[in-house]
Every structure is written in C-alpha cells, then in structure tokens.
Amino acid sequence: ETARAAAAPTSTFTELARVRDKDDHWPTGYSRQILARWGDGLFADSPDFDPAKLDGKAAERQFGYNNDFTHYMPLPPGSTGSEHGLMLVSHEYATPFLMFPELTADDYREKMTEDQIRAVMASVGLSIFEVKKANRRWEIVRDGQYNRRIHMGTEMAISGPAAGDDRLKTKADPVGRTVFGTISNCNGGITPWGTLLSGEEGSMDVFAGDFTTLPNQELVERQGWDEEDNDIYGAGRIEPRFRFEEEPNEWMRFDWVVEIDPLDPASKPVKRTALGRFTHEGAQCAVAPDGRVVVFMGDDDDFEYLYRFVTRDPWNPNDRAANRDLLDNGTLSVAKFESDGTMSWLPLIAGEGPLTAEAGFASQADVVLNTRAAADLLGATPMDAPEGFVVHPKTGKLYVAMTENEDRLPAGEGDAEEQVNPANPRGPNPHGHLLELVPPGGPDKADFAAASFRWDVFVLCGNPAVAEDGALFHPATSVNGWFTDPDNLSVDPAGRLWVATDGPPPEGIADALFVVDTEGEGRALPRLFYVAPVGSECCSPTFTPDGRSVFVSIQHPGELRFEDDEDASSIADAGTNWPDFKEAQPARPSLIVLSRDDSAAVGS
Ligand code: FEO
Numbered sequence: 001e002t003a004r005a006a007a008a009p010t011s012t013f014t015e016l017a018r019v020r021d022k023d024d025h026w027p028t029g030y031s032r033q034i035l036a037r038w039g040d041g042l043f044a045d046s047p048d049f050d051p052a053k054l055d056g057k058a059a060e061r062q063f064g065y066n067n068d069f070t071h072y073m074p075l076p077p078g079s080t081g082s083e084h085g086l087m088l089v090s091h092e093y094a095t096p097f098l099m100f101p102e103l104t105a106d107d108y109r110e111k112m113t114e115d116q117i118r119a120v121m122a123s124v125g126l127s128i129f130e131v132k133k134a135n136r137r138w139e140i141v142r143d144g145q146y147n148r149r150i151h152m153g154t155e156m157a158i159s160g161p162a163a164g165d166d167r168l169k170t171k172a173d174p175v176g177r178t179v180f181g182t183i184s185n186c187n188g189g190i191t192p193w194g195t196l197l198s199g200e201e202g203s204m205d206v207f208a209g210d211f212t213t214l215p216n217q218e219l220v221e222r223q224g225w226d227e228e229d230n231d232i233y234g235a236g237r238i239e240p241r242f243r244f245e246e247e248p249n250e251w252m253r254f255d256w257v258v259e260i261d262p263l264d265p266a267s268k269p270v271k272r273t274a275l276g277r278f279t280h281e282g283a284q285c286a287v288a289p290d291g292r293v294v295v296f297m298g299d300d301d302d303f304e305y306l307y308r309f310v311t312r313d314p315w316n317p318n319d320r321a322a323n324r325d326l327l328d329n330g331t332l333s334v335a336k337f338e339s340d341g342t343m344s345w346l347p348l349i350a351g352e353g354p355l356t357a358e359a360g361f362a363s364q365a366d367v368v369l370n371t372r373a374a375a376d377l378l379g380a381t382p383m384d385a386p387e388g389f390v391v392h393p394k395t396g397k398l399y400v401a402m403t404e405n406e407d408r409l410p411a412g413e414g415d416a417e418e419q420v421n422p423a424n425p426r427g428p429n430p431h432g433h434l435l436e437l438v439p440p441g442g443p444d445k446a447d448f449a450a451a452s453f454r455w456d457v458f459v460l461c462g463n464p465a466v467a468e469d470g471a472l473f474h475p476a477t478s479v480n481g482w483f484t485d486p487d488n489l490s491v492d493p494a495g496r497l498w499v500a501t502d503g504p505p506p507e508g509i510a511d512a513l514f515v516v517d518t519e520g521e522g523r524a525l526p527r528l529f530y531v532a533p534v535g536s537e538c539c540s541p542t543f544t545p546d547g548r549s550v551f552v553s554i555q556h557p558g559e560l561r562f563e564d565d566e567d568a569s570s571i572a573d574a575g576t577n578w579p580d581f582k583e584a585q586p587a588r589p590s591l592i593v594l595s596r597d598d599s600a601a602v603g604s
Pocket residue numbers: 068092186187201281300387
C-alpha cells in the first residue's frame with residue numbers, strides 16, 4: 001500500500017479484482033452500454049436479428065461478426081465532436097458453428113446451406129455507421145448518410161507496384177487490378193486525411209482445395225499454410241475462385257492493407273500493395289516533421305517482423321483529394337534491433353543490397369509479393385508475434401505489443417533466428433511483452449521517418465509473484481494489475497496507454513483491458529479496468545475527443561468453453577451466450593461503450 005501510494009499512477013478508478021465468468025465487468029462508478037451486437041441493423045431497412053433466417057442479403061444490412069479494429073471519427077468531418085461520430089469497425093472472421101445452432105465444428109463445412117455460407121461471407125469485412133449520444137446513451141443512426149457494409153463480395157481496386165502483375169491475374173480479372181472482397185480484417189489505422197486502413201491478416205484458411213497445386217510452393221510455405229484448417233467458411237463450395245485448383249492466383253489478392261474512404265460510401269476500397277503482403281495486424285499512422293506519412297505495421301506470426309512504410313511525398317492538409325494515391329509511392333522497411341539500444345529500419349527496395357534479380361527480386365512487385373522472404377535476406381529481427389502498434393501523440397514514442405511466442409528458444413538452442421534476441425529476451429515467451437521505440441527529435445519534432453530509433457523494453461508480461469515468469473512491471477503493480485498476451489494498444493486523450501489482451505490468459509481472469517502510464521511515477525504500473533466474458537478478446541479501445549466515452553470491441557465471446565479452456569465446438573458448448581443471455585441463442589460479438597457516471601473522462 002505504501003509503495004503503491006508512492007507510485008502515484010494518474011488513474012484513480014477502483015481497480016477490478018481478477019475474474020473469469022460468463023459476463024463482463026467494469027469499475028464502480030462507471031456504466032457499460034452494449035452499442036452494436038452482431039446482427040443489429042445498420043440501415044433503416046435492416047431485418048431483425050434471427051440466426052434461423054440469416055442469409056447474405058440480411059447480413060449485408062447488419063453489424064458483422066467478430067469486430068476487432070474500432071475507431072471513433074467525430075462528425076462533422078474534421079471536428080472534435082464527442083457526441084456524434086462515425087464508428088469504423090472491422091469484422092475479422094466468423095465461426096459458423098458458433099453462429100448457427102444446428103452446426104458443430106466437426107461437420108459444419110458439409111452441412112452449411114448456401115444461405116448460411118453467404119451470410120458468413122457477408123458478416124466479415126467492415127461496418128461503417130453513424131452513432132449519436134443523447135441523454136447519456138449512445139445509439140446507432142440507422143439512416144446515417146455514411147453507413148456502409150464492406151464484405152467478401154465488395155469490389156476493390158488493386159494499386160501500387162504489384163497492380164497488374166501476372167501473379168494477381170485471374171479468369172474474372174485478366175488485368176490484375178480488381179478484386180472482390182476483403183478477408184481477415186484485423187486491426188488497422190486512420191490516415192491524416194481521414195481514410196481507414198485495414199490489415200488483411202492471413203486469408204489462406206478461407207480457401208479450399210489442395211495448396212500443393214499452387215505454382216509457388218516456397219511462398220506457400222513462407223506464408224505458413226496449415227492444411228488442417230482450411231475452407232473455414234465453406235466459400236469454396238459456392239464460388240470457384242476460392243478453390244486453389246480453379247483459381248491459383250486468387251489467394252495472392254488478399255493479405256494486403258486496404259484503404260477505405262469512410263466519407264464516401266460509394267468509393268471503391270483500394271488494396272495498397274506498396275505496403276507489402278504479409279499477415280497484416282494493423283497500420284498506425286504518424287507524420288514526420290517534413291510532412292511525409294509513416295505507417296507502422298506488425299506481421300502477426302511467431303518469428304515475423306515489424307515493418308514501416310514512408311510515403312515518398314508529404315501529405316497535403318489543405319486538399320484531401322491530393323492524398324488519394326499517396327500510399328502508392330514510398331519506401332517499405334523492416335526493423336532490426338541491436339543490443340546497444342538502437343534499432344534501424346532497413347529499406348526493402350528491389351535491386352538494393354541482397355534484393356537482387358538473381359535472388360528473385362527483379363522488381364518492386366517481386367518485393368511486395370514476397371515481403372517476408374525479402375525481409376529474411378536483410379537480416380531483420382524475428383519478433384514474438386507483433387500485434388498492436390501505437391504512436392503516443394504527446395511524447396512521440398511508439399509502443400509495440402508482442403503477444404507471445406511459446407516457440408522462442410533460449411540462447412544456444414536450435415536455429416539462430418529462433419533464439420532469444422535483445423528485443424525478444426525470453427525463450428519460451430508464453431506471456432508476451434511491450435517495447436518502447438523512440439524516434440529522434442523529441443516530442444515535438446519526432447522523426448518517424450528516421451533511419452534509426454532508440455528502443456527499450458517497456459514491460460515483460462507475466463505474474464510478478466512467479467519467479468519463472470520473469471515478469472517486469474513497476475514494483476508497485478497490484479495482484480490484479482499485471483497482464484499477459486497484449487494485443488491492441490491505444491492512448492487516451494490524457495496520454496495513458498490502454499492495453500487490450502488476447503489470451504489465452506492465465507488462471508482466474510478472462511481477456512481484459514488495462515490502463516498504464518508511460519511517463520512519471522506510475523510508468524509501467526498497469527491497473528485492471530475491464531474484464532470481458534469468457535472466451536472473448538478485448539479489442540481496440542477508442543475514445544471520444546473529450547475522453548468521456550471509450551468504445552471497445554468484444555470479439556469471439558464464448559469461443560472457449562468455461563470449464564477447461566478448450567475451443568467450443570457448438571453453440572450448446574460455448575462458454576457464454578453474452579450479452580443477451582437468451583437460452584439457445586448464440587453469443588453475439590459486440591461493440592460496447594464505457595463512461596463515468598459523473599461524466600468525467602474515463603480512466604482518470
Ligand atoms: Fe487478428 Fe493479430 O490478431
């Protein structure tokens with residue numbers, strides 16, 4: 001208690017006790033509202049939620065499944081309004097046997113009806129919709145002028161160095177410049193000109209058929225194909241393009257960063273190939289002092305890398321349209337960490353260094369289509385599954401979450417790239433860690449485009465009371481405040497870092513939301529703010545500019561069974577049917593909003 005008082009974190013809410021049950025939990029003096037559930041209407045003509053009647057047409061008018069990336073954008077555009085805004089939300093994946101009562105994990109692929117398959121394909125992608133606050137409650141504006149659903153059938157353009165490449169051509173698109181749909185939309189980011197970047201985080205498991213028939217087996221292997229787990233939506237049954245044998249290039253048209261203009265519902269989203277092809281987790285933007293835009297990205301797999309893209313040209317704050325194709329030209333780089341506290345960004349440019357024509361990199365298209373192999377040749381630092389990236393707007397520092405890597409090896413064991421390194425110091429690393437990256441220039445002139453940064457470990461996750469965890473938090477961290485498996489990161493208007501976890505969390509707690517200072521006496525002293533229902537992941541906290549509301553995505557509730565942490569295989573078997581708790585009704589991934597009853601800023 002004395003140490004705690006001396007540590008003086010800036011947050012004063014009453015910390016929760018660790019809990020793991022069918023419901024969610026928030027601090028006393030706060031209220032939690034369910035704002036949008038899977039199946040809720042987003043348009044005036046949306047049908048009511050009814051899994052028994054769900055088909056593609058209905059799902060295209062409703063909030064999708066498994067919401068992950070979440071961002072509140074004030075309306076009118078460019079304002080700082082905190083009671084009327086646009087919600088930009090991604091729907092990462094769907095689990096048919098937790099959506100439809102008659103299906104189970106063992107037989108759903110054969111049993112799904114065409115309507116169910118089309119409903120699933122329309123329930124992933126993104127939702128964009130207006131929200132308004134009145135009488136302290138938020139609600140969806142169903143006739144909002146910007147409301148839009150994007151899904152596996154939405155037409156998109158392909159731009160940048162790989163556009164038009166032979167490897168992106170298909171029967172339906174003989175010029176390699178148009179693709180239908182986006183898949184596995186994980187986290188993302190917002191550009192300075194107010195477009196949404198969505199990371200496609202691995203799509204191969206949506207495809208059916210025999211991957212050994214694909215033309216480039218080296219690339220298939222480098223992308224980490226898992227033959228146990230394919231055709232997860234049954235899409236190959238109704239659309240031949242999702243069968244490898246019939247359309248061997250279709251899978252190459254996913255796993256990019258997609259740019260979407262939320263202020264123009266008729267606009268065509270664009271896959272920006274200059275940002276590379278890998279399992280994109282997010283795309284956090286910053287602006288260098290000279291006006292060039294820098295996008296930070298994690299490749300969320302064990303031993304994969306951190307990337308950065310710097311635009312060739314500065315952005316134009318006075319002419320939004322002038323930034324339309326800014327992300328098509330620039331430099332993609334990969335991170336290499338040194339033990340002296342420095343790190344460098346190594347440019348991935350065809351023809352430079354080891355990226356020769358002989359090595360398979362004759363053009364920039366070769367580089368972006370095979371980004372991981374190019375990064376391998378440059379000697380990038382393999383990370384422990386890098387996910388959330390956030391730029392702290394007050395200090396100019398960046399925070400990066402490595403979720404965990406059970407396969408990380410101690411020094412001297414196995415392959416060199418799998419051994420511990422300065423930036424991933426524990427082998428194995430079952431609990432994850434956060435790094436702090438410091439660009440040169442200081443808080444006001446942070447040069448996010450600089451060739452090298454400094455770096456430090458911010459926290460090593462785990463239980464501080466268990467020596468073998470090797471955790472590193474502020475010594476005054478409470479028995480409730482430590483965490484594991486950090487995924488999404490956000491910064492609130494007061495400058496506090498919010499950490500959302502994506503388990504499997506240790507005994508006694510479900511995935512949760514923690515608040516931690518990055519500076520001052522409370523640096524690295526996290527406090528437990530919110531706990532999600534069993535089986536769900538907490539995603540992407542996002543704040544109104546006044547700090548009074550925080551929106552959080554609760555993804556895949558009930559996906560784990562309550563008793564034993566095994567994957568649920570049917571609705572009857574799921575860990576919870578949150579948030580409606582109606583018997584025999586599936587759990588519904590939902591967007592929630594938390595606020596303080598006295599209307600002060602959340603987290604303070
Ligand atoms: Fe979609 Fe990296 O979690």
